Amino acid sequence: MSPAPQSTPLPQGLNIPVSDWQRTPTTVQGEFLSLLKRVDALEARLNRDSSNSSRPPSTDSAAKKRDRRVKPTERRNPGAKPGHPGHQQVLLEPTSTISLFPEPCGCGHSEVTTLAAYHTHQVIELPVIRPEVIHWRLHQGQCSSCGKMRKAALPTDQTTGYGPRLTAFVGEMSGIVSISRSAVQDVCASVFSIPLSKGAIQKMVNRVSEALMPHYEAIGRVARAVPVNHLDETSWFTQGVRHWLWVMTNPLVSYFQIHLTRSQAAFEQLIADWKGILVSDDYGVY
16 A cells, blocks of 8 residues: 655645645645646736846836835825815906896895995806807809800819818817717717717818927928937837837927837938937937
């Protein structure tokens, strides 16, 4: 008869009675300990970051990056510090004013003396937003002299079908706020009651881009005329595809470019013919 297999000692830190562990078959004990080691390894892997492994800082979670930027002595609970002055709601210029007067007194008299306003309660509301829709009715007719058909022509600034304020709003929502074309559709439909196709939205975004291009190029010229510039790059996703956002910044302007690559060619396109003192994080292309 072969001897009974010896029970493995109960690992420390487990909330299991020794008697229960000893009654557990050794094969089950071995499988349990194997799974326990695997859990420990996965937890250690999950907790790895740039401070305890060879991973680059860019792979750290947002919380890790925030904690790294703030010194432990400076971390505090959300909200204003004790003694910080509060920010009261600013009284805006009213579009209308409604005066309220005291109700009749409980004694039965309704007249009051030394009547004076003691408080202003401000209510801010959006107006009912109705789009301004202009129908340009184009007419045609025959020349009374030669019989040639004559047609009215639209003013050149009205040919797109969408006015400058609506176009600027769509451009800001799509560009600065960076929401999707579908979200722009939903906002315009629910807030302004304006149905827009994604194609129309894209055309308006293109118009805004064309209008901004001269200003964008002027910012680039200013950036390349400054003797000292800080340069950096970071990942930038466009429709799920990773691009690279490059920045050239100084006390006067910040100039951005988006490239498909993090390459020497992208760097050279950013700086063009600029020559000066470059401040960077020592990435190789610099």
